[in-house]
Amino acid sequence: MSSIDKPLSESQASRPGDFEAIRKSIIDLLRQPDYDDGSAGPVLVRLAWHSSGTYDVETDTGGSNGAGMRYEAEGGDPANAGLQNARLFLEPVKRLHPWITYSDLWTLAGVTAIRAMGGPEIDWVPGRTDFVDDSKLPPRGRLPDAAQGADHIRDIFYRMGFNDREIVALSGAHSLGRCHTENSGFEGKWVNNPTRFSNQYFRLLLSEKWTEKTVPESGVTQFSSVDPDTEEELMMLPTDMALTTDPEFSKYVQMRPMDLAKELDAAVPTMNDMLDFLPIPTLVVSPSYRIHRASAGLLEAWGRRREVLVGQDLFTALYHGSPTERFDRIPFVYAIETALEARALRLCHAAYVANGISWTARIMPVHNGDELLCLVIEWEQDELHTTTLNGEITQSWLPIDDAFRILVQAVKDYAIFLLDTRGNVMTWNTGAELNKGYKKEEIIGKHFTTFYGEEDIRSRKPERELEICLREGRVEDEGWRYRKDGSRFWANVVITAIYKNDIHVGFGKVTRNLTERKEAELRLTAAYEESTKLKNDFLANMSHEIRTPMHGVLSACSLLLDSRLTEEQRETANMIQESGQVLLRIINDILDYSKIAAGTFPVENERLDIANVITSAVRRVQTTVQPGVSLKLNLSPNLPKWAEGDALRYRQIFENLLSNAVKFTERGYISVNASMLTEDETSHTIETEVWDTGHGVTEADAQELFKPFTQLDTPHQKRRPGTGLGLSIAKSLVELLGGSIGYKPNPERQGSIFWFSFKVKRLSSLRQAESIIAPPGGSSELPHQELQGGEDLATQLEQLLKISPTKRILAAEDNIINQKVLVGMLHGFGFKDITVVSDGAQAVSSLSAASNAFDLILMDISMPIMNGYEATLRIRRSSIRLPIIAMTAYALKGDMERCLEKGMDDYIPKPMDKQVLMRKLLKWLQSPGDVIQT
Numbered sequence: 001m002s003s004i005d006k007p008l009s010e011s012q013a014s015r016p017g018d019f020e021a022i023r024k025s026i027i028d029l030l031r032q033p034d035y036d037d038g039s040a041g042p043v044l045v046r047l048a049w050h051s052s053g054t055y056d057v058e059t060d061t062g063g064s065n066g067a068g069m070r071y072e073a074e075g076g077d078p079a080n081a082g083l084q085n086a087r088l089f090l091e092p093v094k095r096l097h098p099w100i101t102y103s104d105l106w107t108l109a110g111v112t113a114i115r116a117m118g119g120p121e122i123d124w125v126p127g128r129t130d131f132v133d134d135s136k137l138p139p140r141g142r143l144p145d146a147a148q149g150a151d152h153i154r155d156i157f158y159r160m161g162f163n164d165r166e167i168v169a170l171s172g173a174h175s176l177g178r179c180h181t182e183n184s185g186f187e188g189k190w191v192n193n194p195t196r197f198s199n200q201y202f203r204l205l206l207s208e209k210w211t212e213k214t215v216p217e218s219g220v221t222q223f224s225s226v227d228p229d230t231e232e233e234l235m236m237l238p239t240d241m242a243l244t245t246d247p248e249f250s251k252y253v254q255m256r257p258m259d260l261a262k263e264l265d266a267a268v269p270t271m272n273d274m275l276d277f278l279p280i281p282t283l284v285v286s287p288s289y290r291i292h293r294a295s296a297g298l299l300e301a302w303g304r305r306r307e308v309l310v311g312q313d314l315f316t317a318l319y320h321g322s323p324t325e326r327f328d329r330i331p332f333v334y335a336i337e338t339a340l341e342a343r344a345l346r347l348c349h350a351a352y353v354a355n356g357i358s359w360t361a362r363i364m365p366v367h368n369g370d371e372l373l374c375l376v377i378e379w380e381q382d383e384l385h386t387t388t389l390n391g392e393i394t395q396s397w398l399p400i401d402d403a404f405r406i407l408v409q410a411v412k413d414y415a416i417f418l419l420d421t422r423g424n425v426m427t428w429n430t431g432a433e434l435n436k437g438y439k440k441e442e443i444i445g446k447h448f449t450t451f452y453g454e455e456d457i458r459s460r461k462p463e464r465e466l467e468i469c470l471r472e473g474r475v476e477d478e479g480w481r482y483r484k485d486g487s488r489f490w491a492n493v494v495i496t497a498i499y500k501n502d503i504h505v506g507f508g509k510v511t512r513n514l515t516e517r518k519e520a521e522l523r524l525t526a527a528y529e530e531s532t533k534l535k536n537d538f539l540a541n542m543s544h545e546i547r548t549p550m551h552g553v554l555s556a557c558s559l560l561l562d563s564r565l566t567e568e569q570r571e572t573a574n575m576i577q578e579s580g581q582v583l584l585r586i587i588n589d590i591l592d593y594s595k596i597a598a599g600t601f602p603v604e605n606e607r608l609d610i611a612n613v614i615t616s617a618v619r620r621v622q623t624t625v626q627p628g629v630s631l632k633l634n635l636s637p638n639l640p641k642w643a644e645g646d647a648l649r650y651r652q653i654f655e656n657l658l659s660n661a662v663k664f665t666e667r668g669y670i671s672v673n674a675s676m677l678t679e680d681e682t683s684h685t686i687e688t689e690v691w692d693t694g695h696g697v698t699e700a701d702a703q704e705l706f707k708p709f710t711q712l713d714t715p716h717q718k719r720r721p722g723t724g725l726g727l728s729i730a731k732s733l734v735e736l737l738g739g740s741i742g743y744k745p746n747p748e749r750q751g752s753i754f755w756f757s758f759k760v761k762r763l764s765s766l767r768q769a770e771s772i773i774a775p776p777g778g779s780s781e782l783p784h785q786e787l788q789g790g791e792d793l794a795t796q797l798e799q800l801l802k803i804s805p806t807k808r809i810l811a812a813e814d815n816i817i818n819q820k821v822l823v824g825m826l827h828g829f830g831f832k833d834i835t836v837v838s839d840g841a842q843a844v845s846s847l848s849a850a851s852n853a854f855d856l857i858l859m860d861i862s863m864p865i866m867n868g869y870e871a872t873l874r875i876r877r878s879s880i881r882l883p884i885i886a887m888t889a890y891a892l893k894g895d896m897e898r899c900l901e902k903g904m905d906d907y908i909p910k911p912m913d914k915q916v917l918m919r920k921l922l923k924w925l926q927s928p929g930d931v932i933q934t
Helices: 019-030 041-050 078-096 102-116 146-159 164-179 198-207 238-244 247-253 260-267 269-277 296-302 314-319 325-342 402-410 430-436 454-458 461-472 515-562 567-597 610-622 647-664 726-736 791-806 816-828 840-849 868-877 895-901 914-925
Strands: 211-214 221-226 233-236 282-285 291-294 346-354 357-368 371-381 385-387 393-395 414-419 474-482 488-500 503-513 606-608 629-635 643-645 668-679 683-692 740-745 752-762 779-782 808-812 833-837 856-860 884-888 906-909
Touching: 019 041, 019 078, 019 102, 041 078, 041 102, 078 102, 282 296, 314 325, 325 346, 325 357, 325 371, 325 461, 325 503, 346 503, 414 430, 430 503, 454 461, 461 474, 461 488, 461 503, 488 515, 515 567, 515 816, 606 647, 610 629, 610 647, 610 668, 647 668, 647 683, 647 726, 647 752, 726 740, 726 752, 791 914, 808 816, 808 840, 816 833, 816 914, 833 840, 840 856, 840 868, 856 868, 856 914, 868 884, 884 895, 895 906, 906 914
Parallel strands: 629 668, 808 833, 808 856, 856 884, 884 906
Antiparallel strands: 211 221, 221 233, 282 291, 282 371, 346 357, 357 371, 385 393, 414 503, 474 488, 488 503, 606 643, 629 779, 643 752, 668 683, 683 752, 740 752
16 A cells, blocks of 8 residues: 555654654655555655755746645656655655645655665754745756856755755765656666665766766756666766765765665675575565565575566565455565564565465564664465465465354355455355355455455455454455346455464455345435425425415514504504514524524625624614613624624524523613634634523523523523524534534623624734724613614615606515515505516516516516416516516525526515615616615
C-alpha cells in the first residue's frame, strides 16, 4: 500500500517544534513498493532541492518557483513530474503536523531521506519561509546555472537557510529522482546514473572527464561523460560542476563516503567473498530494499543469475510478473515491517516460490546503533507447504482434529475456509460450496479475489482487507460477492489472521449470506422513503389547507381593523387576530420541527445587523408586555455593527426566547442583553440573553426544557397555548448554526435566564453597535407605545398610493373569501383597476385577449382546471413578460424556489402579510427612475 492510501496514525500528531516526530512520520512514508528502488527517498530529495529554487518573472527560463511547486507541476522538464508524487507522499505528514511550513517540511524530508537511504547525517535547522509572491523571493537566478557562479549559488541557498554541507548533499542527490522511469516520466540517460549519495556523487564528478555540451532540444548547457564500459552517456548540471571547483565545498566532497553499499564493501570485503560462496540461500538487502548480495546457494536453488539479481529492487526481483503480485508481497512486507520494528528475527512462510518449491524467509535486520545497515534474509524450503500441479501454493500446516473437521464440513449456512498467507484457498466446506457454487477441486489453489467484483478489485479492496487483518488481527466487511455462475449475494465476511508459534501462517475466512436481510433493508429503506414522501406531501397539503382559510381570517381581520370600529368591536377584532396569530405560530412550529427532523432546514449566510434584529424584535413584542412589566435592552459596545450569518434564524431563535419571557412574566422586568464573547481573525462569537422575572423553572423541569412537545405546568400557572416545540426548535437552530443554548435561574430574583451563542463571520469593515433605542453600553426601558420604525412603511405606502391608481392588476385566486380579502387590500393601497379570475386557465385567457391590459399578475398556485405553475409556463411561452407574484399557502422548503423556477418573479406566503404585499407591489410596479425607500 502506498503512503497516499495509507493514512498516518493520529497518535503521531505533534506539538509545534517537535521535528523528530515529523522525521518519524516521513520515514514511515518512505517505502513505496511501486518505485524502482522501493523508496520515495530520491524524489523527496529532489523536492527538497526544488523547494529552495528561485523564480524569475521576467523570463520563462527563470527556474523553479519553490513555494509554488505545490500548486503546479514543472511541465518543462519531464523528470520533475515525479515531484507531484513527492508532494502527495508528504501531504499526510502536513495534515498530521499542520504547524510546519511546506518549505521546512520539504527540506526536512530531503535530509531525512538522504540519511534513511544510507547517506550522511546533514545538519538541518528550521525557519524556511513559504514564499507566496515574487517580491519576497531571492534575487533573479536559476539554481542550476553555472553562469551565476558558486558564490551566487551559496548566497541563494544561505537565504533559504541551508548550510554548505546541505548544499553539497542536496545538489549531489538532485538527480536521484530521475531514476524512476515509471513515476517521473523521464526515460533518458539519468536512468543509468550509478550514483547514490552526495559524497560518491561528487567523487565521480572529480574523477571523470567531462565535456561541455549543449542539449539540442532545449539549448541548455550541461556537461557530458561517457562510461567506457557501457558507453552510456551521463549528463551533469552546470551547478554541480561549479560546486566542485569551490574550495569551501571541496572539503565536504572529500569526506569519506557514507553510501551504505560502499561502506559495506570497504569494511567487510571478506564477508562479501564468503557470502558469494555460501551454500545457504541468502540475500543481503540495503535499507532501500535493493539486493546487495546473493549467495551461491540461492542462485543454484532458484536458478537465478547474480548479475540479474544484484541491484534489483527486492520485491520486483521476487514477484514481478506474478498474476497475484500485489498479494504475494503483502505477508512478506508485513514480516519485514515487524522485524524492523522489533529489531529481531521474523519468519515469513511461503514468501517465495521457485522451481515449484515454496520458500520460507528468515529476516534479520542488522543495525549499527540506531542505524539500519542492511537486511540479511536466509531462505529455507517450507516443509509446511506443498504446491499444486499448476504451481499454486496450498498449505497443510494446521493439524485439524477430525471432530472439528466434521463439524466445519457439516455447517451449511456459513462458508468457512482457510487461505494461505498470499490469499489462495486451502480448504473448502459444504457451506462454501452451497453459497459460492464451486466444488472443492475447482477452487482449491485459486485466489480469493475470485469472489470479488471488478470494481472491488480495481479499488484494491481485497488487498486492504488482508493488510488490515495483519495489522489488527481481524477484519469484517459487508458487500456483494459473486458465485461461480456469475450471480451475486450480499455477504458478511470475517477474516482472521492465523498464527502458529507466533508465525503468521494464513487467514481464516467466514462468509455468511445476508441477501434476504439486505433485500429487507432495501424494502424498509424504500418504505421509509415513501413514508417520508407521504408525510411531506401531507404536511404540504395540510399547510395549504390550513393556511388558506387562515389567510382569509387574518386578512379580513386586518381589513376590519382598518375600518371605523367602536372600542368594543376593535377589541373583539384584536382578539380574533391574536388568536389567529397563535394558531399560525403553532402551524409554523410543526412545519419547522418536521423540516429540522428531516434534515432539510436551510441555513443562509448574509449580511447581519445584530442590533437591528434585536431592536426590531423588541418593538414587535413591546405592545404585548403585561402592564407593570418593564422591557429593558442592553447592547454591549463591543457588539459588531455588521457580520455575516443567518439573520432569519437568529431572529427566529431570539423571538422564541423573547416571546416566552413576555408570555410568562406578569410583573417585574424582561431584560435583553447582547454582547460579543470572543473574536478572532475570521469570526465573532455572539451571546444573547433574555432575563425575566416570571415563575421560573424548577431544577427537575430544567432537564426537560429543550425536549420536543414539552409543556411545563406549575401549581400557580395554567398551561399556556402552544405546541411545546418552541425551545426544541430554538435548540436545533442554534446547533445548526454551530452554537449552544441553555437556561439558568435569575440570580436577582425569581425568574429565568435563557441564553444562546454562536459564531458569525467577520466582515472586513466593522463598526461598534449603534442602537436607535439605547446608546452603546447603556440601558433603556421601553414604554408601552409604538416606537419609531413606522416611518419607512408610511413612506412606502405614500409612494404606492401615488402610482396605484394607474396600475392594472390581474389576480388569479380560486377561494371566494380570499378574493374579497385581496381586493380589499388592493383597494386600501389605492388600486382601482383590479381583475379577479378563479383559475389559471382564465388568467391565460385574459392575457391572450389583451396582453397589454395589465401591469402585474398575482397568481395563486393551487387552483382548479389549471394551477398557477402551468398558467405561468403558458404565459411565459407567449413571451409575456409581466411580473408574476406567487401567492401560495405552501410553505415548505423548496416552494419558493419552485415558483421562481417555473418563471414567476416573486413569492408571498399565505397568510399574507399586508406590509409584505405592499413592498412587493411597490418593488415590481415602481418606475425605473423612482427610488424605493426600504
